[in-house]
Amino acid sequence: xxxxxxxxxxxxxxxxxxxxxxxxxxxxxxxxxxxxxxxxxxxxxxxxxxxxxxxxxxxxxxxxxxxxxxxxxxxxxxxxxxxxxxxxxxxxxxxxxxxxxxxxxxxxxxxxxxxxxxxxxxxxxxxxxxxxxxxxxxxxxxxxxxxxxxxxxxxxxxxxxxxxxxxxxxxxxxxxxxxxxxxxxxxxxxxxxxxxxxxxxxxxxxxxxxxxxxxxxxxxxxxxxxxxxxxxxxxxxxxxxxxxxxxxxxxxxxxxxxxxxxxxxxxxxxxxxxxxxxxxxxxxxxxxxxxxxxxxxxxxxxxxxxxxxxxxxxxxxxxxxxxxxxxxxxxxxxxxxxxxxxxxxxxxxxxxxxxxxxxxxxxxxxxxxxxxxxxxxxxxxxxxxxxxxxxxxxxxxxxxxxxxxxxxxxxxxxxxxxxxxxxxxxxxxxxxx
Amino acid sequence: xxxxxxxxxxxxxxxxxxxxxxxxxxxxxxxxxxxxxxxxxxxxxxxxxxxxxxxxxxxxxxxxxxxxxxxxxxxxxxxxxxxxxxxxxxxxxxxxxxxxxxxxxx
Numbered sequence: 001x002x003x004x005x006x007x008x009x010x011x012x013x014x015x016x017x018x019x020x021x022x023x024x025x026x027x028x029x030x031x032x033x034x035x036x037x038x039x040x041x042x043x044x045x046x047x048x049x050x051x052x053x054x055x056x057x058x059x060x061x062x063x064x065x066x067x068x069x070x071x072x073x074x075x076x077x078x079x080x081x082x083x084x085x086x087x088x089x090x091x092x093x094x095x096x097x098x099x100x101x102x103x104x105x106x107x108x109x110x111x112x113x114x115x116x117x118x119x120x121x122x123x124x125x126x127x128x129x130x131x132x133x134x135x136x137x138x139x140x141x142x143x144x145x146x147x148x149x150x151x152x153x154x155x156x157x158x159x160x161x162x163x164x165x166x167x168x169x170x171x172x173x174x175x176x177x178x179x180x181x182x183x184x185x186x187x188x189x190x191x192x193x194x195x196x197x198x199x200x201x202x203x204x205x206x207x208x209x210x211x212x213x214x215x216x217x218x219x220x221x222x223x224x225x226x227x228x229x230x231x232x233x234x235x236x237x238x239x240x241x242x243x244x245x246x247x248x249x250x251x252x253x254x255x256x257x258x259x260x261x262x263x264x265x266x267x268x269x270x271x272x273x274x275x276x277x278x279x280x281x282x283x284x285x286x287x288x289x290x291x292x293x294x295x296x297x298x299x300x301x302x303x304x305x306x307x308x309x310x311x312x313x314x315x316x317x318x319x320x321x322x323x324x325x326x327x328x329x330x331x332x333x334x335x336x337x338x339x340x341x342x343x344x345x346x347x348x349x350x351x352x353x354x355x356x357x358x359x360x361x362x363x364x365x366x367x368x369x370x371x372x373x374x375x376x377x378x379x380x381x382x383x384x385x386x387x388x389x390x391x392x393x394x395x396x397x398x399x400x401x402x403x404x405x406x407x408x409x410x411x412x413x414x415x416x417x418x419x420x421x422x423x424x425x426x427x428x429x430x431x432x433x
Numbered sequence: 434x435x436x437x438x439x440x441x442x443x444x445x446x447x448x449x450x451x452x453x454x455x456x457x458x459x460x461x462x463x464x465x466x467x468x469x470x471x472x473x474x475x476x477x478x479x480x481x482x483x484x485x486x487x488x489x490x491x492x493x494x495x496x497x498x499x500x501x502x503x504x505x506x507x508x509x510x511x512x513x514x515x516x517x518x519x520x521x522x523x524x525x526x527x528x529x530x531x532x533x534x535x536x537x538x539x
Contacts, residue, residue: 046465069474091463350478359478404507
């Protein structure tokens, strides 16, 4: 069901919503509008209903598909282990049954904060009482020749993933530009599908921005043993092609890497223009408080698009993870529904590559010590990042206890006994005791 | 479709028709059952889908993998019938399955 308002704002939503509002004639209708139909937008709308909110809710999204989970796109979905239906965040009739209007295939172009209306690119305006920005982030583009060639792509949406998947298979050659998590996951999935994979990375190691050297080295070795080729310290000069279709990646040193498909995974940029143009303070993301509220009390922002407080570290940061999405969706939904603010969470993320389960918690801000527990050669170990003897972050590889207790240690922020933490013979339960 | 009964901590019951092949976690999350978060979407990476399987169903629900056991060990208020709902695949033999939800998923 689409929620349509006339430009004058006089008409109400159609269907059941209208019947409901007619029943409670005197009650003020306080529409909630969610901009962005991704994991964040779908989750916050569902939570608002779960928390008993009866006001009209409209989700506006650019993609023509209901909210879905993106993490499997580079993992299980790419390998064909789950299908599109499995990706969907909610059951197909969920939005109708919960009177959540999905307005898909349109883009919000302007927020009129004085009139409390969102302008869409199809000319429509939607009135809001509460606005939630869940516009996410977009893939950073490279400014080099050949980026517009067919077969040079990012991996953000299911459309991207379908395009990538259609080009992968036995004997195909994937070139990944950027040794981040998405690139590594795609390389692992490509290998599982029988394709060749080359990862080109500007730094001297993969995951240079987000992981420590021990983990980078371990992962490089693990991928190499499974046929992935790494070009480190390598800068891409151009993408080359024939008849408009990519055929290779030209490195700055002149070498050409042949490729049937190129995945560019060099980071993401928050889609905060809508907020910035409306005068809401942004700095690499929309600045929000611990309730996910922006400087405008009627406007919330959640997910990748936000610059948010991290209570454990007492600083602002922008995160890109499902855990962040869910935490902020809860914060916003609680604030809007009049529930108490949910407890702070330690941020975390995960990655699947081959038979490896990577679980990361916390952020390694200004750390002064690294402790490795377990044996990287045995593919079961954890890296703890400490500051002043307190655990700030953990990266666990096939090591769930280290990850689970690591989260608790990060939350507690008390000094840790190093010799116990680094000794795998001492159980993590005992380390945390 | 397979019926799964989710019982919230406060006793509220949700009887959900879950597509065979889905996990017990997916059945809850896709239908907005409160009390199961399923943050990681079923990758056995987060332990936010902790449930207590009704005693009559424990055997049919199967045996947890070592990964699941390791995750569960650090969940709160773990009991012998604790499972991660993302690791229980719904099949015809689980028609009528009853799971109870903990107070919170942290």
